[in-house]
Amino acid sequence: MSVPVVLFTSDLRLHDHPPLRAALSGADEVLPLFVRDLAIERTGFAVPNRAAFLADCLAGLDAGLRERGGRLVVRTGDVVEEVCRAVTEAGSDEVHLSAAPSAYGHRREQRLHDALERQGCRLFVHDGVAxxxxxxxxxxxxxxxxxxxxxxxxxxxxxxxxAPSPAPREVRVPEGIGSEALPDRAKVAGTSPGLARGGExxxxxxxxxxxxxxxxxxxxxxxxxxxxxxxxxxxxxxxxxxxxxxxxxxxxxxxxxxxxxxxxxxxxxxxxxxxxxxRPQAATADYRDRHDRWRGAAARDDIDAWKEGRTGYPIVDAAMRQLAHEGWMHNRGRLLAASFLAKSLYVDWRVGARHFMDLLVDGDVANNQLNWQWVAGTGTDTRPNRVLNPLRQAHRYDPEGAYVRRWVPELRDVEGASVHEPWKLPGLERAGVDYPEPIVGLPEALERFQRARSNV
Structure with missing residues (x-):
């Protein structure tokens, strides 16, 4: 009997997994396969935080399979070549995987379909998994x-x-199919100190x-x-x-x-x-072109200050420091940080989206890029020129300043809502506080953005 291959991608679980369920429905054994795709690593997408979280997820998936009598087979290389090699080794006539919404995912599916067809193997792509x-x-x-x-x-x-399906009770995997060692989170350098654990x-x-x-x-x-x-x-x-x-x-x-x-x-x-x-091009191009002439080299110092959490606006800096420490950021913080870069500093949203993707453990092309475009006014927002005022937002969503004091420790001794505007503190209270002045005045920033948008 043929041994179906189940190619795991961004579906690293056993509960409610339609490709695995379909493969098991007609076979005594299956080959659970994960390919560390070198093409993805070459794009720079496999950053430390996601690589470490992925290692946790693969370890958890392998442990779950072993509890059911199986194991995960891990390979590294070109995903199509590695799947075809596994098909040959297992004598498979079908491969199952989850559908992907990205342009890269669609190309991968087409390449797999063409290569497997030449081997007399069918590809089944399952919707509604991700x-x-x-x-x-x-x-x-x-x-x-x-x-x-x-x-x-x-x-x-x-x-x-x-209806979600339960995890299978048994997953039998054929003997003799080689696998690389699982990646080890502890060997991933450069992760955020407070990075969460992964796995099902x-x-x-x-x-x-x-x-x-x-x-x-x-x-x-x-x-x-x-x-x-x-x-x-x-x-x-x-x-x-x-x-x-x-x-x-x-x-x-x-x-x-x-x-x-x-x-x-x-x-x-x-x-x-x-x-x-x-619209796969929306990953890198404006969904709705506003003909922006974003600030370039002149904004370099502002961009660095934003990345480092040293803009002089405590609520923005707190959000950016949470990102650096945890590889994750509160959703309201994401909106504030993105609005400040794209509209208050008038910097291309792609600069911010790339920085987020470099750190976010949940860095998802669709949600990250399109949320950035929503904030920048080039995406699906029906009010493209809205600007989130960081001071108003701070007083509304961090009224006592606890979030700022948690992530901006140089302001921890400033009491109450005063922490949101440290430049207004009396001289003695400001003495010894190593915190920068605002890099731009909010009225000036708003005028610059409105003038730029009205001139296009």
């Missing part, structure tokens, strides 16, 4: 994708989701705790920077250690305003993926 609602499943009458979230969400909410077991435990103790207050507290009241599930969704379908179904069963708000955020994730699937 999304609750797959890209292209819902479309407006006049286009291939929704460009505005609200009508998309109405249609998305009406979709019937499949960790993700499922976090989801259970979130639905039990956190989601009820999510509607009221999701923007509370100091309260840290978000799920922190985004890295697990990115690497696929959690099923989006299962997250939606379990949140809906939990019910309530908080669960509804959480489900809405999962829909935003699907929304961005369906935009990128239809």
């Amino acid at each position: 999304h609750a609602v797959a890209p292209g499943e819902v479309t407006p009458a006049s286009s291939d994708h929704f460009a505005v979230f609200t009508p998309y969400f109405r249609r998305w909410s009406q979709c019937a989701l499949r 077991q960790e993700g499922r435990a976090r989801l259970a705790a979130w639905l039990r103790d956190g989601v009820e207050a999510y509607e009221e507290r999701h923007d509370d920077l100091a309260g840290d009241a978000t799920s922190r599930l985004s890295p697990h969704l990115h690497f696929g250690t959690l099923s989006p379908v299962e997250c939606v179904q379990r949140a809906r069963r939990r019910g309530g305003a908080g669960a509804d708000a959480f489900v809405r955020q999962l829909a935003w994730r699907d929304f961005h993926h369906q935009v990128l699937a239809a």
Whole structure:
């Protein structure tokens, strides 16, 4: 009997895994395969934080398979060549994998299809593994994708989701198929000190705790920077250690305003993926061209200050320092930091998106790039010229300054909301505080942005 190959990509779990389930339905043995794709590493996407989290995920996947009598086979190289080699070694006549929304994912699927067809092997691409609602499943009458979230969400909410499947009880893998050693998180240099642990077991435990103790207050507290009241599930969704379908179904069963708000955020994730699937060039090009003439070399010092968390605006700097320390940032912090760079400093959103991708453990091309474009006004935002005032945002979402004091320790002795405007402190209170003056005045920044947009 043929041994199907299951190619794991960004779906590193055993629960609710349609490709694995399909492969097991007609075979006694399967070959679970993960390829460390050199093409991805050459793009610079395999940065330390994601490489370390990936190592955790692969270790967890291998452990789960071994508990069921199997193991994970790991190879390094060109993904098509390595899959074809595994097919030959196992005597396979079918390969299963999850659909991907990115241009690279589509090219990979086409290359695999062509190469496997020459070997007499069929490729099965499964939708709805990395999304609750797959890209292209819902479309407006006049286009291939929704460009505005609200009508998309109405249609998305009406979709019937499949029932999540349990993890298989047994996974038998043929003997004699060689594998490289699993990557080791401890050997990855340059990771953020506070980087979270990865893996399906960790993700499922976090989801259970979130639905039990956190989601009820999510509607009221999701923007509370100091309260840290978000799920922190985004890295697990990115690497696929959690099923989006299962997250939606379990949140809906939990019910309530908080669960509804959480489900809405999962829909935003699907929304961005369906935009990128239809417009893959949006990963690097403006979705809606505003003809911006972004600041170039003259902004170099401002860009460095932004990256280092030394802009002189404590709420922005706190967010950037959280990113550096954890490889993750609160969503409200992401909006503030992005708006400050793209609009207050008038720097090309791609500069910020690249820096985020260099550090974010949940660095997802669709969500990162399209959220940056939303903030920059070149994406799907229906108010492209909105500017988030960091001081107003700070007083609203960190009213007592606890988030700032946590991440900007040189201001830890400044009490209350005064921490958001340290330049206003009396001289004696400012003495000995090693914190910079604001790199730009907000009225000046707003005028520069408005003038730039009005002149295009």
